[in-house]
Amino acid sequence: MSGFFDGERLTAARAKVAEYPQPRSAILPLLHMVQGELGYVPRDAMREIADLIGITPAEVLGTGSFYTMFKFEKMGRHLVSVCGGISCMLMGSHDLYRRMLDHFGVGSLGTTDDGEFSFELVECAAACGGAPAVQVDYLFFENVGADDGVELLEDIRRLGLDTVYAERGSMTAPLSPGAEEALAAGPAPKTAHPRAEAEATD
Amino acid sequence: MAELVLTKRMIEHPRDSWTLATYEETGGYGALRQAVREMTPEQVHDEVKAAGLRGRGGAGFPTGVKWGFLPDGEYPRYLVVNGDEGEPGTFKDRMLMERDPHQLVEGAILSAYAVGAEHVFIYCRGELRNAYERLCRAVDEATEKGYAGTNVLGSGFDVKLTVHRAAGAYICGEETALLTSLEGYRGWPRLKPPFPAVKGLYAGPTVVNNVETLSNVPWIVRNGGAAYAAMGTEKSPGTRLFCLSGHVNRPGNYEIELGTPFREFFDRWGQGIRNGERVKAFIPGGASAPWLDASSLDLPMSMEALDSVKSMLGSGAVVVMDETTNVVRPVWNLVHFFAHESCGQCTPCREGTTWLQDILARIVDGRGRREDLDLLLDVCDNITPGLGWPPAQTTICVLAPSAAAPIWSTLRLFRDDYEELLPTANEVAAGV
Numbered sequence: 010m011s012g013f014f015d016g017e018r019l020t021a022a023r024a025k026v027a028e029y030p031q032p033r034s035a036i037l038p039l040l041h042m043v044q045g046e047l048g049y050v051p052r053d054a055m056r057e058i059a060d061l062i063g064i065t066p067a068e069v070l071g072t073g074s075f076y077t078m079f080k081f082e083k084m085g086r087h088l089v090s091v092c093g094g095i096s097c098m099l100m101g102s103h104d105l106y107r108r109m110l111d112h113f114g115v116g117s118l119g120t121t122d123d124g125e126f127s128f129e130l131v132e133c134a135a136a137c138g139g140a141p142a143v144q145v146d147y148l149f150f151e152n153v154g155a156d157d158g159v160e161l162l163e164d165i166r167r168l169g170l171d172t173v174y175a176e177r178g179s180m181t182a183p184l185s186p187g188a189e190e191a192l193a194a195g196p197a198p199k200t201a202h203p204r205a206e207a208e209a210t211d
Numbered sequence: 212m213a214e215l216v217l218t219k220r221m222i223e224h225p226r227d228s229w230t231l232a233t234y235e236e237t238g239g240y241g242a243l244r245q246a247v248r249e250m251t252p253e254q255v256h257d258e259v260k261a262a263g264l265r266g267r268g269g270a271g272f273p274t275g276v277k278w279g280f281l282p283d284g285e286y287p288r289y290l291v292v293n294g295d296e297g298e299p300g301t302f303k304d305r306m307l308m309e310r311d312p313h314q315l316v317e318g319a320i321l322s323a324y325a326v327g328a329e330h331v332f333i334y335c336r337g338e339l340r341n342a343y344e345r346l347c348r349a350v351d352e353a354t355e356k357g358y359a360g361t362n363v364l365g366s367g368f369d370v371k372l373t374v375h376r377a378a379g380a381y382i383c384g385e386e387t388a389l390l391t392s393l394e395g396y397r398g399w400p401r402l403k404p405p406f407p408a409v410k411g412l413y414a415g416p417t418v419v420n421n422v423e424t425l426s427n428v429p430w431i432v433r434n435g436g437a438a439y440a441a442m443g444t445e446k447s448p449g450t451r452l453f454c455l456s457g458h459v460n461r462p463g464n465y466e467i468e469l470g471t472p473f474r475e476f477f478d479r480w481g482q483g484i485r486n487g488e489r490v491k492a493f494i495p496g497g498a499s500a501p502w503l504d505a506s507s508l509d510l511p512m513s514m515e516a517l518d519s520v521k522s523m524l525g526s527g528a529v530v531v532m533d534e535t536t537n538v539v540r541p542v543w544n545l546v547h548f549f550a551h552e553s554c555g556q557c558t559p560c561r562e563g564t565t566w567l568q569d570i571l572a573r574i575v576d577g578r579g580r581r582e583d584l585d586l587l588l589d590v591c592d593n594i595t596p597g598l599g600w601p602p603a604q605t606t607i608c609v610l611a612p613s614a615a616a617p618i619w620s621t622l623r624l625f626r627d628d629y630e631e632l633l634p635t636a637n638e639v640a641a642g643v
Contacts, residue, residue, distance in 0.1 A: 028373055030287075030330070030413055033395030037378050041337070062395070075397035075554075076378030078337045090338070094299045095498065095544045096456035096530055132381060132548050133299035133498075134338060137456035137528070138463045147340035 013043055013054045014061065022061055032062045040073050048088070049080040077131075085120040085127035087170060089162065090144040094133030102141035104155040106130050112159045125166055139179055145170055149179040216430045216439070216450050217423065218466045221310040229345050231352045234313035240358050242432040243317050246324060247366035250432075255325040259428065261436025263448040268293055268384070268421030269497060269526045271514050278326050280408035281416045289417040290328035291393065291407075292319050292425060294335040294342070295377050295384040299498040299548055300528030303452040303464050304422035308335065308342035311426070312349035316372065318425035320359055321432055323370045326418050330371045334389055337378040346374045381552035385608045386419040388554065399554050400608035423452055423527075443469035447513040451524075457493075457531040458485045467512070474508040477531060488533035492625065496525030498545045499613030501600055501620035502538070521600035522620075538625045539632055542617045543571040549614035560611035563594045567614060579633045588622060591615035 014022050022042065026035040039061065043054045050073065052066075059066040073079045080088075091097075091106040106117075110128060113121050120127040136142035139151025143158065145165060153161060165173045220237050221228040234240070246255050260275030281288060292315070296304035307315060319331045333350070335343045350372045354360045361369045375393060382388045383398040390412050392398035411417020427449065431439050440448045447469040456462040459481030467476065477483065477490065484490055490505050495512075501522040503510075510516050517523050532541060550564035567590055570583050588598070595602040595612040598619045602612035622629065 031394065034375075034393060036395040037337075037392070038376065041376055041378065072395065072397055073378075076337070076380050078379035093544070094548070095494075095541050096300055096462075098544050099457050099530070099532065099536070099541060131338075132551060133297060133301070135296050135302040135305040135336065137300050137302050137454060137530070140456060140462070144338065147338050149341070 012057050013047075013051075014057045018042065026061060033064060036062060036064075036069065036072055037076070040069075040076075040079055044079060048084045048086070049082055051081075085124050087126050087145050087165065088147075089126050089128050090131045090134065090147070091128070091158070092132075092134040092136060092140070092142045092144075093130040094137065096133075096137035097140040097142055100140040101155045103130075105141050105143070105153060105158045108155055109158045109162065113162075126162060136179070142179075145174075148174050150174075150177060151179040214442070214450075215466055216442075217307065217311075217314070217426055217452060218464075220314070221306075228310050229312055229349075231313060231349070231356070234311075238433070239313055239429075240317055240353075240356075242429040243320055243324075243358055244364055246321055246432055247364050247368055252325050252327060255321060255432060258431055258436040259322075259325065262427075262431045262439035263436075263446075264424065264427055264431065264439065265447065265514070266421055267423035267427075267451065267527065269298065269499070269523075271524065274420060274424055277408065277420075278322075278418055280406065281326060281418065282409055285416050286327070287330065287415055288326060288328045289412045289415055290319060290323045290326060290331045291386075291389065291412060291417055291419045292331065292333040292422060293384060293386065293389060293419055294333055294339075294346075294422045295381075295389060296336055296339070296422070297381040297384055298526045298528060299545060300454060300456055300494060300530045301497055301526045302454050302456075303527060305336075305339050305342055306464050307422050307426050307452075308339065308346055312342075312345045313353065314429060315346070315422055315426050316349045316353050317358070318428035319372065320353070320363070320370055321428045322418070322420065322425055324363075324368055328418065329369060330373065332393055332412070333372065333374045334383070334393060335374055335376055337376050343374065343376050350374055380554075381548075382554045382608070382610060385610070388608070389419065390417065397554070399556055400610075402607055444511070444513045444515070446515045447524075452527055453512070454526075454528045455481050455531070456528070458488065458533040458536070459483070459531050460485055469513045470511045472509050472511050473529075476512060476529070477508070481531070484531065484533050486533070488535060490531060491534040491536055492532045492538050492621070494528070494530040494617075496523045497528040498548065499523075499609065499616055500525045501616045502624065503620075504624045523600070537628045537631065538621050539571065539628050540575050542621050543568070543575050545617045546571055546614050549610060553610060557606035557611065559594045559605045560614075563590055563611055564614045566590050567618060571618075574629060574632050577632060577634060579629075581633055583633075584622060584626070584629055587618050591619050 025038045026032045039058045043050045055069040056066045059069045092102055134142050136151055141153050143150045143153045224233050227233045264274045265271045323331050359370055359372050380398045383392045385400050387401040388398040407417040407419050443449050450466050450468050452464055452466050454464055461482040465480045492502050494502055514524050546568045550568040553560045553564050555561045573579055595615050597603050
């Protein structure tokens, strides 16, 4: 029977299983392999994972469904995760999310009609210094103002995620600009708006 | 001013601090070379003990002491690196994994050497795609160069490293839940004892340490534990990464010496409060910490000072709110977070956090009832009797008491904010 785990994928999957002292530890890595390629985990793939590990498909679903990253239904080409955590909320991320949904005419957790974007409001994404933060396919965009979100996504639709990410993405969490001066003894440096500064140093 | 232990490389080499070439050029893997050639595992352990290094994941337990809990002569042993950063307000481990993955890898190998672990698992939060990819690359490079794998640098010491990608469950940052998750199950915390040191991963002796904690180890081995202990305060030695966010002009991750007062931290590092406002409330150490108000601004940022006001430095996340803020909505946000992330094992948590969230939601919506404020405290008290700090527990882990802390602390400090949102008697009578 041909399925998801064929050829190279099967070899990679078996190597993953062998990496751990006990095969069941490979359950999340194998679910990630499937989702990384398909954007979700179909039922058939869960059966294959069960066979690879030696557990039942119900155990794969029962474990996988505990973890919010795994999706079990087809998603849009890009997953847009807006951070709803406290720091992003204080900086307006809930408004940002609402405006995106209104613009694209979808509800929370919905997918646009053309299948381009699915949306979710997520718990703290570990980008509080760049609040409000958005992830597209788990790549970070930081300091996305309530008015900027729609434009960001329209640009991604037009130019592709790689291009827009290379221009505007945040490769790393911000080590705040001016950290060196601040750390040296002496009066605090005068700075412009933090966002403008972040752009200047990146 | 203290030396930068964790962030020197990423500040001086902002573009390529994460590459092996830069790491080696700036002295990287020198500590490992020194350790495996000139030091016994016990000597490495002794330096970490002498440094007084305390865990940076939240609990602040002394790292060297934790290592000492491993039972003699029991193998295999595991070292698990907790990189499941997800505490609201916290974003330091992400930076360490993305910008200096080799520093963490070297720290992990040194620690594995000290405790006699043969396999290191780096449990990396799933959503941090760049961190995961850079860690995988760092481990591959380290193994290729002989810093990891069999016979590390010709010393006869063997260690294997596996980067494990998590999948979005905050509770897996709790060390026993992390181990359950790593074994391939739903991330459910376990009762302690037995502690992981005795029965951890696959029921074997296991040390679980946070990313920032282990990232300090190369510096400590290179410079000696005494040099580390000379920084900071007596009970909170060294430097520490604080994640500053919220209504400050310049949010970010800052490595500072412990003992700096919050006011100075906000003014100098944070460049003051936005729009020239004043501080109304701040969370001193992550979403689980009881909140403080402006009267605590002169408190030094040390574990012992926070103990004295019944709060904590926790994960190092400092969230600032200015005077325009009504605190109830941010409190609801945190409680919603904990309710969402409850694993569901314990009734006081599964039901209690959900009730707290629902009650807060109706207050925020203007549909609160006057008796709701006492009801909130009553539910909190059922979760964590006495509403004290450190919290009493009715549950396996501390997630539920963490959800209660923002509520009872703000009801003490900012009760007016809650009252302000309650409908007036006239509004209730009119059915508005």
